[in-house]
Amino acid sequence: MFTLQSRQGTARRGRLETVHGRVETPAFMNVATAAAIKGAVSADDLTHIGCQVALCNTYHLHLRPGEQVVEAMGGLRTFMGWPGPTLTDSGGFQVFSLAKLRRIEEQGVTFASHIDGRRIFMGPEQSMQIQAALGSTIAMAFDECVENPSPRDYVLASCARTTRWAERSRAELDRQNAQRGAGQLLFGINQGGTYADIRVDHMRRLAELPFDGYAIGGLAVGEPAEVMYEIIEAVEPHMPQALPRYLMGVGTPDNLLEAVRRGVDLFDCVMPSRNARHGHLHTRAGVINLNNEKYATDRDPIEPTCACPTCRRYSRGYLRHLFKAGELLAMRLSVLHNLWFYNQLMAEIRQAIEQGDFEDYYRRHVQVLSRRI
Amino acid sequence: MFTLQSRQGTARRGRLETVHGRVETPAFMNVATAAAIKGAVSADDLTHIGCQVALCNTYHLHLRPGEQVVEAMGGLRTFMGWPGPTLTDSGGFQVFSLAKLRRIEEQGVTFASHIDGRRIFMGPEQSMQIQAALGSTIAMAFDECVENPSPRDYVLASCARTTRWAERSRAELDRQNAQRGAGQLLFGINQGGTYADIRVDHMRRLAELPFDGYAIGGLAVGEPAEVMYEIIEAVEPHMPQALPRYLMGVGTPDNLLEAVRRGVDLFDCVMPSRNARHGHLHTRAGVINLNNEKYATDRDPIEPTCACPTCRRYSRGYLRHLFKAGELLAMRLSVLHNLWFYNQLMAEIRQAIEQGDFEDYYRRHVQVLSRRI
Numbered sequence: 001m002f003t004l005q006s007r008q009g010t011a012r013r014g015r016l017e018t019v020h021g022r023v024e025t026p027a028f029m030n031v032a033t034a035a036a037i038k039g040a041v042s043a044d045d046l047t048h049i050g051c052q053v054a055l056c057n058t059y060h061l062h063l064r065p066g067e068q069v070v071e072a073m074g075g076l077r078t079f080m081g082w083p084g085p086t087l088t089d090s091g092g093f094q095v096f097s098l099a100k101l102r103r104i105e106e107q108g109v110t111f112a113s114h115i116d117g118r119r120i121f122m123g124p125e126q127s128m129q130i131q132a133a134l135g136s137t138i139a140m141a142f143d144e145c146v147e148n149p150s151p152r153d154y155v156l157a158s159c160a161r162t163t164r165w166a167e168r169s170r171a172e173l174d175r176q177n178a179q180r181g182a183g184q185l186l187f188g189i190n191q192g193g194t195y196a197d198i199r200v201d202h203m204r205r206l207a208e209l210p211f212d213g214y215a216i217g218g219l220a221v222g223e224p225a226e227v228m229y230e231i232i233e234a235v236e237p238h239m240p241q242a243l244p245r246y247l248m249g250v251g252t253p254d255n256l257l258e259a260v261r262r263g264v265d266l267f268d269c270v271m272p273s274r275n276a277r278h279g280h281l282h283t284r285a286g287v288i289n290l291n292n293e294k295y296a297t298d299r300d301p302i303e304p305t306c307a308c309p310t311c312r313r314y315s316r317g318y319l320r321h322l323f324k325a326g327e328l329l330a331m332r333l334s335v336l337h338n339l340w341f342y343n344q345l346m347a348e349i350r351q352a353i354e355q356g357d358f359e360d361y362y363r364r365h366v367q368v369l370s371r372r373i
Numbered sequence: 374m375f376t377l378q379s380r381q382g383t384a385r386r387g388r389l390e391t392v393h394g395r396v397e398t399p400a401f402m403n404v405a406t407a408a409a410i411k412g413a414v415s416a417d418d419l420t421h422i423g424c425q426v427a428l429c430n431t432y433h434l435h436l437r438p439g440e441q442v443v444e445a446m447g448g449l450r451t452f453m454g455w456p457g458p459t460l461t462d463s464g465g466f467q468v469f470s471l472a473k474l475r476r477i478e479e480q481g482v483t484f485a486s487h488i489d490g491r492r493i494f495m496g497p498e499q500s501m502q503i504q505a506a507l508g509s510t511i512a513m514a515f516d517e518c519v520e521n522p523s524p525r526d527y528v529l530a531s532c533a534r535t536t537r538w539a540e541r542s543r544a545e546l547d548r549q550n551a552q553r554g555a556g557q558l559l560f561g562i563n564q565g566g567t568y569a570d571i572r573v574d575h576m577r578r579l580a581e582l583p584f585d586g587y588a589i590g591g592l593a594v595g596e597p598a599e600v601m602y603e604i605i606e607a608v609e610p611h612m613p614q615a616l617p618r619y620l621m622g623v624g625t626p627d628n629l630l631e632a633v634r635r636g637v638d639l640f641d642c643v644m645p646s647r648n649a650r651h652g653h654l655h656t657r658a659g660v661i662n663l664n665n666e667k668y669a670t671d672r673d674p675i676e677p678t679c680a681c682p683t684c685r686r687y688s689r690g691y692l693r694h695l696f697k698a699g700e701l702l703a704m705r706l707s708v709l710h711n712l713w714f715y716n717q718l719m720a721e722i723r724q725a726i727e728q729g730d731f732e733d734y735y736r737r738h739v740q741v742l743s744r745r746i
Contacts, residue, residue: 040413
């Protein structure tokens with residue numbers, strides 16, 4: 001059950017109650033692709049860095065270890081040792097970005113595994129069956145994510161099919177929930193590339209289906225940030241106010257601030273963990289590059305005011321050494337910091353909306369947080 | 374200051390008090406080569422897995438980041454965030470095993486860095502200066518570690534030089550301690566290959582020098598385990614009773630039991646962490662291989678009775694998945710378990726000696742712990 005606690009302009013402070021725990025929104029969901037955070041971060045670490053939702057990828061888990069294994073192990077949360085809510089994507093995005101030799105038909109997509117070339121078919125029914133077996137808190141409808149820009153005709157046809165897939169996703173998850181006595185939530189996904197009118201039409205169609213939340217997909221896949229913000233502004237008025245909104249795969253700290261300001265509640269992105277693994281660390285003053293020689297004997301933590309597990313104990317100089325020496329610990333400590341930073345940013349955004357200070361918070365941070373210093 | 378608490382036969386229960394904390398012996402020192410445990414394990418993790426001493430490699434730290442950097446960062450313990458005692462080796466072993474193009478002369482060894490080929494000279498004085506700058510609790514004398522077997526004539530000449538290097542190591546560390554107002558401890562290293570008479574002669578010469586402890590080096594480098602045990606038995610009566618004894622680079626759990634039984638107090642080995650990174654996990658029943666298909670849906674922890682951070686939360690099935698998926702988290706969780714296992718083994722050995730049960734403990738475990746099951 002989603003409830004709005006307070007608003008400031010279009011920005012929303014909400015609360016999503018699930019059978020696996022509460023999610024205070026706006027929230028950043030931490031990406032645990034194959035039921036593990038890249039960089040040797042474990043589920044018990046997530047509880048120490050402010051994570052509310054762990055997001056796993058259906059495509060990856062279907063290929064390895066297979067949803068039957070996860071189900072036999074007690075479902076995703078038991079499998080990975082994470083007690084809180086989880087979200088699985090539909091597999092669609094990876095089918096279109098990672099897999100090879102794909103063929104799209106009305107029924108679904110045939111593709112070759114990027115691991116072993118094995119031919120796999122996935123349509124809305126298969127995606128729902130896999131996600132139901134994984135036992136995530138929130139499942140996502142099966143959709144096609146098109147590149148930006150794509151030809152208008154293609155996007156129109158793709159969106160119509162994604163709508164039909166959304167209907168089939170809803171029907172199949174209803175069957176799965178009934179069979180399993182489960183209450184897995186399902187979010188629909190808006191598509192339409194960079195065509196505002198197609199986006200709006202598609203959103204109106206989706207809103208007629210009984211989803212538990214709505215996502216905007218197919219953004220941050222090549223288009224300028226300004227175009228992304230325009231699309232959010234166009235679509236948002238047509239998203240049900242009473243349900244959570246999720247902007248998929250986004251983004252930089254300033255992307256998050258801009259999108260919260262435009263009414264988005266949920267986010268996920270590999271950027272903070274990927275940045276961290278390359279030595280790019282988030283601070284209040286911008287993103288620092290720990291590979292820089294100037295940090296070699298720097299005894300300060302990444303950010304002196306930060307209370308994350310890394311900043312409480314380790315210096316920039318030590319972390320730089322770990323990167324230079326190729327120690328895996330470099331990645332772990334850096335990922336812990338960057339995820340903490342993102343989760344902490346969302347906590348501050350929530351507080352700012354509650355206190356009516358969000359516009360001020362936005363202005364003080366939006367120009368600063370994402371710059372490289 | 375080292376004090377013997379109790380003995381059972383030749384096995385010793387001791388306590389080493391250092392300026393950086395107490396070490397209850399027998400103890401296994403956890404290897405943090407470049408000021409980090411391989412497998413994304415950090416200094417704060419060490420405090421949760423029973424580690425008493427972190428061991429770092431002088432050769433690696435000299436090459437990268439350089440001892441000047443570590444010194445500028447406040448010394449090894451501050452640098453890596455480990456509050457307890459540390460031990461640095463002399464660099465000798467790595468010079469002879471990792472470096473290329475080495476030339477040994479009376480003054481020391483010229484070698485090429487395995488990282489960038491840079492020519493480096495290291496003799497006893499350089500090794501002591503580097504270890505003093507690193508600021509370890511215990512430094513090791515500079516020695517030559519010969520292969521087993523090596524020709525008797527070579528070993529004789531090498532041992533004589535290692536004795537002269539031991540004298541120079543002692544003299545240089547005295548100078549360093551005086552200059553720095555430091556109380557860094559220094560252990561001498563017995564060599565002599567597999568020749569018991571050379572070993573005994575060398576040990577007698579070393580015992581005349583005022584070291585704070587004595588190590589047996591140059592074992593577990595090619596000779597059968599039985600030969601290693603015979604050498605320990607030959608040398609041990611000539612090691613000062615009142616000082617700690619350290620068997621370098623050893624070994625399997627049964628090696629540790631056999632060596633404790635022959636009067637050794639301290640150990641170090643990369644084996645538990647290296648085994649862990651390959652999916653070989655230590656249990657009371659022997660070493661299991663998590664890559665085995667039979668663990669795919671095994672919901673038990675590595676060892677059901679184990680209280681390590683990994684076994685408290687994660688299953689064999691999950692760990693196997695992490696290995697198969699190439700997730701770094703596999704290594705971290707496995708290394709935590711294996712190091713806990715080794716540290717816990719030593720804690721049980723200490724208790725057994727205190728209680729006069731060591732022979733019984735030895736008999737129950739020595740045939741079992743190291744077998745592959």
